[in-house]
Amino acid sequence: MRRSSRVTDHKMGSAGFLEQVEADSGEKVRICYQCGKCSAGCPVAYSMDLLPNQLMRLVQLGLKDEVLSCSTIWLCASCETCATRCPREIGIARVMDALRHMARREHYPVQVREVPLFVSTFISNLKRFGRLWEAGFVGVFNLRTGHLTKDMGKAPGMLRKGKLALLPPRIKGMDKIRKMIKRVEEVNRQ
Numbered sequence: 556m557r558r559s560s561r562v563t564d565h566k567m568g569s570a571g572f573l574e575q576v577e578a579d580s581g582e583k584v585r586i587c588y589q590c591g592k593c594s595a596g597c598p599v600a601y602s603m604d605l606l607p608n609q610l611m612r613l614v615q616l617g618l619k620d621e622v623l624s625c626s627t628i629w630l631c632a633s634c635e636t637c638a639t640r641c642p643r644e645i646g647i648a649r650v651m652d653a654l655r656h657m658a659r660r661e662h663y664p665v666q667v668r669e670v671p672l673f674v675s676t677f678i679s680n681l682k683r684f685g686r687l688w689e690a691g692f693v694g695v696f697n698l699r700t701g702h703l704t705k706d707m708g709k710a711p712g713m714l715r716k717g718k719l720a721l722l723p724p725r726i727k728g729m730d731k732i733r734k735m736i737k738r739v740e741e742v743n744r745q
């Protein structure tokens with residue numbers, strides 16, 4: 556459900572929120588003039604509760620709670636389509652990234668149930684095989700989310716074209732990769 560009614564609410568903004576988002580992302584959110592080109596091109600907009608341009612406006616207004624509790628920041632796929640369309644050259648994906656980090660730091664709940672499952676399944680796969688083994692990843696992720704047959708129809712075509720490996724990859728330097736992941740996990744906990 557989109558929150559268009561809440562976008563037009565005149566609430567008090569959270570002091571310093573806009574400045575913090577700009578500092579974290581390195582992007583000038585304040586120069587967004589609401590042309591809507593980002594939202595028109597976003598491939599995931601149909602599933603977001605706030606369109607990317609609405610999100611930018613809420614950040615400008617300092618409506619921190621609205622922004623950090625929306626599903627949009629978790630659904631953004633960082634594809635950068637919005638950034639390439641933006642006439643003000645704002646890196647919207649970088650803004651989304653900064654907002655996700657802020658939401659994590661400040662313990663706002665993740666609004667999309669599948670996101671933490673996706674991340675933990677992805678990291679376990681990397682820890683085990685050193686790089687992503689897609690077939691194993693999809694199998695475990697579908698099991699954990701309860702969508703057992705999701706995307707299975709695509710597998711035969713991908714296998715035929717050599718885009719999907721039935722067996723996991725074998726790579727050198729697994730100890731270094733595990734060490735690197737451990738370090739990233741430690742930094743994220745700080």
Ligand code: SF4
Nearest residue numbers: 597631632634635637
């Ligand atoms: S980077 Fe995110 S917000 Fe921008 S177009 Fe892609 S999915 Fe949409």
Ligand code: SF4
Nearest residue numbers: 587589590591593641
């Ligand atoms: S495309 Fe750029 S200027 Fe237009 S609404 Fe989106 S962020 Fe704002």
